[in-house]
Amino acid sequence: MFSLFYGLWKYLFSKTEFHVLILGIDKAGKTTLLEKLKSLYSNLEGLPPDRIVPTVGLNIGRVEVLNTKLVFWDLGGQPGLRSIWEKYYEEAHAVVFVIDAACPSRFEDSKSALEKVLRHEDLQGAPLLILANKQDLSEAVTAEELARYLDLKKLDERVYMFEAVSAFDGTGIKQGAEWLVEVMERSKRTEMLRNRAGVAGP
Numbered sequence: 481m482f483s484l485f486y487g488l489w490k491y492l493f494s495k496t497e498f499h500v501l502i503l504g505i506d507k508a509g510k511t512t513l514l515e516k517l518k519s520l521y522s523n524l525e526g527l528p529p530d531r532i533v534p535t536v537g538l539n540i541g542r543v544e545v546l547n548t549k550l551v552f553w554d555l556g557g558q559p560g561l562r563s564i565w566e567k568y569y570e571e572a573h574a575v576v577f578v579i580d581a582a583c584p585s586r587f588e589d590s591k592s593a594l595e596k597v598l599r600h601e602d603l604q605g606a607p608l609l610i611l612a613n614k615q616d617l618s619e620a621v622t623a624e625e626l627a628r629y630l631d632l633k634k635l636d637e638r639v640y641m642f643e644a645v646s647a648f649d650g651t652g653i654k655q656g657a658e659w660l661v662e663v664m665e666r667s668k669r670t671e672m673l674r675n676r677a678g679v680a681g682p
């Protein structure tokens with residue numbers, strides 16, 4: 481009984497916290513993005529790029545965007561670590577998929593990793609933000625060129641957007657984060673996760 485009331489109280493009064501997974505193949509710039517998000521949206525100074533090492537475990541970043549609490553989960557993208565990603569799918573409200581837009585030789589690897597993410601049933605309906613990262617480099621392709629290259633067939637009725645960003649200088653990151661908040665707030669998946677938390681209690 482207590483847990484039923486607690487669940488209801490939590491549902492009605494606690495501020496929703498959204499979980500956002502940052503995925504992408506190794507060296508795409510996921511951790512650099514996470515540190516930039518911290519610098520842009522919290523009073524914590526994110527790690528400078530030269531102190532960031534390849535991710536093996538999980539990096540967590542809590543920030544507040546448009547008055548909404550976001551928890552970012554940044555995972556390692558090396559081939560041997562990608563099997564860990566799916567452990568986090570069930571609890572995720574949305575996915576940010578980061579691609580190094582200046583490295584066409586790795587687009588195919590990104591495409592197949594992203595297609596696998598999209599096929600997973602634990603991520604059904606999760607809004608998707610695809611970032612064409614490293615726009616500070618002259619060889620980077622635009623978001624439109626990247627979208628054309630990836631030619632994703634599995635988007636179904638998913639809410640998604642491509643955005644050109646630079647995790648180095650911050651270009652495009654606020655637009656992407658604010659879009660995510662807006663779509664997560666009215667997504668069916670958020671409703672589903674909320675209902676599940678309400679029924680299951682604390």
Ligand SMILES: Nc1nc2c(ncn2[C@@H]2O[C@H](COP(=O)(O)OP(=O)(O)OP(=O)(O)O)[C@@H](O)[C@H]2O)c(=O)[nH]1
Pocket residue numbers: 504505506507508509510511512513529530532533534535536555556557558613614615616617645646647648649
């Ligand atoms: N020029 C440029 N370099 C970037 C940018 N973002 C990341 N990098 C560089 O790309 C390399 C990889 O960055 P990480 O953030 O460690 O990449 P990651 O996706 O977290 O890699 P894993 O943890 O191995 O999965 C580093 O040398 C970064 O400094 C960017 O926007 N512009």
Ligand SMILES: [Mg+2]
Pocket residue numbers: 510511512533534535554555556557
């Ligand atoms: Mg990393």
